[in-house]
Amino acid sequence: MTVRPLFDANATAGGRDLGDLPEWDLTDLYPAPDAPELKRDLDWLEDACKRFAEDYEGKIADLDADAFLEMVHRHERIEAVAGRIMSYAGLRYYQNTTDPARTKMLSDMQEKITAYTTPLVFFSLELNRVPDDTYAALFEANDELARYKPAFDRVRAMKPYQLSDEMEKFLHDMGVVGDAWERLFDETIAGLEFEVDGEVMGIEATLNLLSEQDRAKREAAARALGTVFTNNIRTFSRVHNTQTKEKEVMDRWRGMPTPQTGRHLANDVEPEVVEALRDAVVEAYPRLSHRYYALKAKWMGLDRMEVWDRNAPLPMSSDRTVDWDEARETVMNAYSEFDPKMAEIAQPFFDKGWIDAAVKPGKAPGAFAHPTVTDAHPYVMLNYLGKPRDVMTLAHELGHGVHQVLAAGQGEMLASTPLTLAETASVFGEMLTFQRMLANAKDDAEKKVLLAGKVEDMINTVVRQIAFYDFECKLHEARKGGELTPDDINALWMSVQAESLGPVFDFMEGYETFWAYIPHFVHTPFYVYAYAFGDGLVNALYAEYRERPEGFQEKYFEMLRAGGSKHHKDLLAPFGLDATDPTFWHKGLSMIEGFIDELEAMED
Template identity: 80%
Template sequence: MTVRPVFDATASAGGKNLGDLPEWDLSDLYPAPDAPEVKRDLDWLEDACARFAADYEGKLGTLDAAGFLEMIRRHEKIEAIGGRIMSYAGLRYYQLTVDAERAKFLSDCQEKITNYTTPLVFFTLELNRLDDELLDGLFAADPELGRYKPAFDRIRAMKPHQLSDEMEHFLHDMGVVGDAWERLFDETIAGLTFEVDGEEMSIESTLNLLTEQDRSKREAAAHELARVFGENIKTFARVHNTQAKEKEVMDRWRKMPSAQHARHLSNDVEPEVVEALRNAVVAAYPRLSHRYYELKRKWLGLDRMQVWDRNAPLPMESDRIVGWDEAEKVVMEAYAGFDPRMAEIAEPFFNKGWIDAAAKPGKAPGAFAHPTVTDAHPYVLLNYLGKPRDVMTLAHELGHGVHQVLAAGQGEMLASTPLTLAETASVFGEMLTFRAMLAKAKDQKERKVMLAGKVEDMINTVVRQIAFYDFECKLHEARRGGELTPEDINVLWMSVQAQSLGEAFDFMPGYETFWAYIPHFVHSPFYVYAYAFGDGLVNALYAEYEANPDGFQDKYFDMLKAGGSKHHKALLEPFGLDATDPKFWDKGLSMIEGFIDELEAMED
């Protein structure tokens, strides 16, 4: 997220001509890291935080509704300025994580903002000491103030887990230390190099080879990934041990009932709902992944599948590369087909420098949509290599972007959605794109390839992410018993692989280290179940759209515009859906089963 060096998109995509790939223009945030606007905003932030504390510390209980609303607006302005600085620094860094200047700029901004915002630590602490009756009375007295009640309800959910003021200040200041371990992980991953068939490659390009038609190339990539992960496994184990121990200490002091509980609180979701989701998916493994991979084993003509066959294209699948212009057209047509407003919101991402698409050395792997702040706009990062799955990734991240644009009207405190709901628009965008492409399939063979690809994506989103969640649960539980060796972590990883993938697979030596590269485990513990939650929710939503299309679009846009202002139960109520109903998850899983049924019927 940065200045604009000119990259050779053709070379970065392994010699495949993908067209002109867009790059970020971060000038909507700041012109440059040394621009006077950066210093101006840092200086303003330092002063604003000090004045906020001077005006409000020890006085929250004395404010009337008008005073409380004014305080919220000042707090939101502080969040907006601090968020703008950190978005700019973070985006620059992720665009080239191996650049020392960018890493230093990010680190310096983090430290300054941590120091400047330390006086604000009193805010949530004092807030959680106020009586419920006092706050309820304030929210009832002014409709504009009452709009913020959901945000304060979420803050007050942490009330039982709050520590002393002095301890909370200490933990706030120590936050940069945990961030340093995350940066070590990021820089280690970005700095890894792999050699396949004499060509030096980044991790993103090497992982991409696992979807090649040529099985020998997939096998070579899998072994090279295992070799490099193995050489660096001590570093990855150290990061995981430290992060898990830090979390265990924090959870113990905060009296969290489980390692997952803090994530459930931040997601505004009940633990029993997540448990129902997890149990429904695990119970469905035989009907979903086991059944599908047995089909795929036959299609590939194999007695046994290896891990490098999991995401292999089907034999009848072409090696066609999708250029960037075609990918944009496919996604935009699908969005417009659902509602022209959706395409209208998505358009600036393509023509205003809101997407950084090319896979480049040193760039962060994977893909994301970052909302920045509500008076700016989101940015999307991709590593686009022209695979059909990359088109779906574009549809996914663009869905996040549309959601973030629509929710921005809620303001800083209410725009951000819990992770469980943050995947709604992204997965829905994928589904729209898939359905549009499926409708244009020219024959049964093409339909089969597309259905199989979608099933694999859904298995990766639902089955695989719940297996990841189980791995994390086991990892954090085991870490409570002491330091874990790399071999200990390897065993935990393998314990969920056979269970989730089924009998069709053998596992090559070295695959036990593949936990090492997954960033969610380090950056956002227990994030992964949100993908399965989002997929299940969207499958149920899409079924409702097909059954009752009249007026659906307006209800859908209202849901996205709500941002984080409503609980999942209230958001789904207009659609007649309820995620607290255990049978809810079976609706979503039945859509995947239906696709597999259709694939099996094609075998007859």
């Protein structure tokens, strides 16, 4: 069993006076790496897994509803203890991925918990062998047990792809090998050094320079990234080849029809819904990214744009730094204006060491909110450097945190939200923060900068992530034909870039390697479409909020409290929305088009 956070879009980076940036206090999980409580939990877990297997293996089909419920409670307790251990080891590791002691602890915990939980592999396998009528009768016989049915239905969805017990145990044990490749990727990324104008810096600080006002500085950063990625491309190619091949082998043995099938099943979303989203976004490229970037080139006085201009600030925007106190106040005011309850849930993140915000040597890049376990609380990681986009990243991750706090009441089996819906609260939190900032804009010039920034963020969330999804689809398909050279992978990357960004762009030598640093491709294949799914869903939700605000907040909190206990169709029904409707995605995309319309109108 491996518990890991899901990295969000890369946060920006820097080295300025940003105020008192918070750090994690992990003692709510364990007092220290050598704490007796940790050894106690490891010993308990080893014994609990053995006893669970002794008590239930070969017997699940004969359990009555009450006995089945007791088994579920025992399994949840095992999940909670294992999750706490792995959360602690993982969060310590992400604070400093170059520390050998932290790396060793994470590896040791992964190996121990994989070994301890191997006897539990029978659980889902046997469950899927229970006859359909017996299965249905169990949940009809006990109301408390019926609450868990959505979680078991998702397990049953894997029934057609289930292997023999021996093979499943083998694959479970082999999971630590995949974890090792992921750690190689993380540690390689964290250890990279980039020289920009004589200054040596890590990846976060270098990526941050791509949004600097000075065009020469942006170009220098982009070329440094391209050079270092190129110099390390064989390592990244090896990681991607190995991970993609491993997935292909497992999918083939399981009989999964596509490489994406496992992700769709995990997300509890129909493949045709994802393809409808993908097709709607690709069809809208000319109306979204192509049109916006042509407008941006005009503002910047450029006939052609380079990749280092994509996230450049507008000429009329200020280069001021947003310190931590201002960022916190901006986000919390936006949350409170929507509903004081939302700000109340968010407050402990700032007060109790639930956020780690500073950029530090060895710290993992990007940002995430990790729920840990339901009897603890989430932790948010940022790499905060005072950019306006960093404020939006704070709003985004805090939205995840609020969602995770609310869903915790569902318990270990039902709290986790499918990735497609996991982005709902985060993107909604961003939208609330943006709308508050827009309403408080001093003049049209500031409003223009805010609108343009929001459009860029939405393009990064929708267009860029669907382009990432297409790249992954091509990568996994191509890998079926054999080993891919770095040039092969580079070519796949470039095949989606011009299409998504538009004809105004040129691409520098070295940009073909920029696939190398995206963590999602390694940690969670096909994760990326969840961003576009979440953005489109939130745009439709926010439009509903503006049109019919009465009672919206309570319906919204109920949706978040549901965690993974309901399908997206059931969650959206109270709002009159349906993601299976082919026109649904056009509603979300029309909001982005509307913002671009406003920007074009300001040119007249």
